Amino acid sequence: MRILEASGLVKAYGRQRALDGFTLEVAAGEIVGLVGRNGAGKTTFVEVVAGLVRPEAGRVLVCGADALARTRAARALTGFSPQETALYPAATVAEHLRLFGALAGLRGPELRRAVDDIAGRMDLADVGGKPAGLLSGGQRKRTQAATALIAERPLLLLDEPTVGADPATRARLLAVVTDRAAAGAAVVYTTHYLPELAELRATVAVAQAGRIIARGTLGELSLDHVNALLVAEEAGEEDGDGAAAA
């Protein structure tokens, strides 16, 4: 069953085309590792699916519903963790979890259980009463991810969730993501750390210049091949820069 179907997405910022025919499908229980250099369109794609950015062209279906026309309905089906940490410095970890849990539709005992569960799984139980402004970098990362993972959603959008995270934080997060996928969630996971994709047993989609240029399992593509694609892309850009300069 396909949870996410995005096709032909186009989005430009001025003259720069961040998405140029971006197409990606993710099935239930599948983790897609979205890789590519900075500026390849990964974050713009995630923001389009999250309903934060409206594309100029293309289509996004979440569980078969048109996410661009029925944005709120799609948001109710999606857990989203943006690339940059976005927390309220004066609010505690527990308050963050309760807020985003309630906004996801959890209430009463169900909400309390979800807060306790995700706080335990992300090793946040001991800092539940601590304001986000006083957390360590790893605790902030885990708190942000926990707000996206607190409710079980059909679609998870995790934009570079482990950047700057320590190994323990990374391991906790990968374990929860793996479990959510095993429970049937479709996961889009952007990263620059390719070994994470092996740990997640993710399929890989390589983005370049606003579109997907390769897609397959790690068995089909292999980390070396993905690395080679990214390096070739970098070399091509440098050649292009040189040619342009010349």
Place this chain on the structure above:
Amino acid sequence: MALPLPDAGVRMTALVRHDTTLMVREPGPVISRLVQPLVLITLMHPLYAAALAAQGPQAGTVQVVTGMLVMFSLLALSVVGTGIMTERAWRTWDRLRATPARAAELLGAKAVPAFALLVVLQTELIGFGAVAFGLRVPDPALLALAVASWALALLGIGTALGAMLRSQSELNVAYDIGGLLFSALGGALIPSGELPGWARVIAPSSPGYWAMGALRSALRGQAAATLRDAAVLAGVGAAACALAAWRMSRNSSRSRLL
């Protein structure tokens, strides 16, 4: 697999609790707005009482209380707009926008504690005027209407500024200059009848003018004039809220974020 949309009421309750918590955790601006006008009213009451003695024993008290009320509630707008601006600076606004909550719910939740603050501020000053200087309130219901309509107008203006402007410094300029200008034009510092001719002509363009009118009329027990001015204030507030909701519901791009 599909989850039902959560009730708007549940979301609003969670958001109001959250926004109230944030306001309570950073009480400095609120305390400042509540204390400063008390000091000014106390110090300036003798001056206004003497200057307006010819207009009756209550005239000076009404002027200093309503004038300080209008000026400091305009300055308290910063609490409303800054709440939105800091959400944008912390990038938490996008986190909220990515939830099923409507833009109107997000703004409405910010408005509830701010509305309470504005009502508390006005009630405090009128109560202080009554206790300390014998300010008479002939019709509390009429005065409550004036207070509520002014709070609504302030909320709308503050929210619209927070939504439209791009940085805290722009917001500060708008609040400082706009607050003083609207206060002065509205007759909060000098009775509007004593303003220069050109200022009297443009005074109705200031929401402060209608606030002064509504509050003074309510304190004189003049129902028709209070209702008229309160209606103008409610209209200003509704138009500004609609503008803010429209602006915040538009899909933003990273290039336009702070």
